[in-house]
Amino acid sequence: MVSFYLFYQQKYDVEKYSYISFSLSRRLVLIFSCSNRQAIVLENIPVSKSEMDTTSEIYHLIKPFHDSVSLLMNDTLYWLNDDLFKGFPYNPLGYRVSEWIFDYVANHQLPVPDLVLMNNGGLRKHLKKGPVTVGDVYELMPFDNKLSYVEIDRDKFLQLLQYIREKKNMAVFGITVEYTIDGKILVDGSEKLKEKYLVLTSDYLANGGDQLSFFHHPLNREDLVILIRDALIERLEYMQQNNIKITSKYKPNVILPEP
Secondary structure, X not given: OEEEEEEEXXXXXXXXXXXXXXXXXXXXXXXXXXXXXXXXXXXXXXXXXXXXXXXXXXXXXXXXXXXXXXXXXXXXXXEEOOOEOOOOOOOHXXXXXXXXHHHHHHHOOOOOOOEEEEEHHHOOOOEOOEEEEHHHHHHHOOXXXXXXXXXXXXXXXXXXXXXXXXXXXXXXXOOOEEEOOOOOEEXXXXXXXXXXXXXXXXXXXXXXXXXXXXXXXXXXXXXXXXXXXXXXXXXXXXXXXXXXXXXXXXXXXXXXXXX
């Protein structure tokens, strides 16, 4: 089995792509399209490794798709002036990704959350200084997770804050959380919490993934149709087109007590 990655019929249009898979046997090629579930059978085409050369029919069949995908994946979205990597509590990658998601919903006049919450485990690639391509974002966010709004009460929010410290694998944007040596938790410098908080996160986490059980039975929940990956692609492209630079120096917004 040989799987061919993905081919966009229209750039960045998430509704118009097809996954194309090639099942190769001695004399059979099947091409599947998600859009119409059709299979095209091409007979009498030898496909052994020794015969897979640049003059073969199967090579010329695959090459246009390969070239189209390569062109798309190598398209530069944005230019970074610094390396972005994940960690805890120093987490410039998680912070910037969460910031871009926050700015995406704000730019689309969607509800502005109190905070964006992402997990480091969902970020699969560091972003290096220099050009950020479409392929980089696919490697960064290889999963088809979507954005979800979850509104929770004060008690559940306190559980969330405790989880952030215990698990040490989360990224936050929108608030600064400080854990003091005497056990207090300060949000934006205050112990006083609001009655409820609107959290923007992934549908995976909203469903209770990574043991986020406090997201079960929220006050309200709204799932968006946009993939997080596509939101990031759109936001980075928008920043590049509008010459929006990252000017503020990253400063950790999850602060642990000094050991």
